[in-house]
Amino acid sequence: MTDTDASNRLPVWCAGKDWCPITATASLLGKKWHPVIVHRLLEGGPMGFNELKADVGGISSKVLSDSLEDLEDKQLVNREIVSEKPVRVNYSLTEHGESLESLIFEMRDWGMEHLDAAEEQEEAIA
Amino acid sequence: MTDTDASNRLPVWCAGKDWCPITATASLLGKKWHPVIVHRLLEGGPMGFNELKADVGGISSKVLSDSLEDLEDKQLVNREIVSEKPVRVNYSLTEHGESLESLIFEMRDWGMEHLDAAEEQEEAIA
DNA sequence: CAGAATCCCAGTGGATACTG
DNA sequence: CAGTATCCACTGGGATTCTG
Secondary structure (H helix, E strand, C coil), X not given: CCCCCHHHXXXXXXXXXXXXXXXXXXXXXXXXXXXXXXXXXXXXXXXXXXXXXXXHCCCCHHHHHHHHHHHHHCCCEEEEEEECCCCEEEEEECHHHXXXXXXXXXXXXXXXXXXXXXXXXXXXXX | CCCCCHHHHCCHHHCCCCCHHXXXXXXXXXXXXXXXXXXXXXXXXXXCHHHHHHHHCCCCHHHHHHHHHHHHHCCCEEEXXXXXXXXXXXXXXXXXXXXXXXXXXXXHHHHHHHHHHHHHHXXXXX
């Protein structure tokens, strides 16, 4: 098997479907808070747990914790224990995470441009 | 800054959070099949239900139906009944839908560039 | 401060079978 | 051909409480 082919870099279940990376990316960015967390870290720089929580606003500890764990697993966020007593942790973006910047901003821009229509329509139904 | 800017076009629940459109967009793109459907329509042009189903691959009728309905509600996809007997429907992208093009392709590109590492890691865990 | 532990609900997604 | 109709399993997200 040749390693020079790009197709072998995709997960097996992709099986020649060129849209596969889209679902994969969507499952990342589709989580309610994931893109927001990355965005906050992009804008505000590295910060601690509660700081991040307040900065996001409206997220519970559990969900933030879960999200961060997931983002860490996916190597988008870096978790660094700064001090043990009292516990202080610092969250920052990895290079992977920072590479999402343009995508996230494009998501924001698209949402700003196109989503009020959808909102209006939902109101009309309700 | 002027008040005639984008901020007043955002949903109420955004309440000055500039990341709000991100969540909104994420909830769109986060549905498992939505971005894929849009992508297929971008690449393959307008098509019928079963054609689309085969083109996507691995999606059930119900899920495709649900997804299309949702995409229609959000005015991303156009549903046009071509003939009554036998029933023939044509799905195409609205301008709204087409405006997702760059975003979707960027998602694909990002996924292709950055997701194999995550996959490797998941394998390592499993 | 930074979370872990529980509990719980709604929403998605999937399998299968049926229909106009 | 283009869907509905069920039923079900899973999980993401939220509220609340507890802890080192």
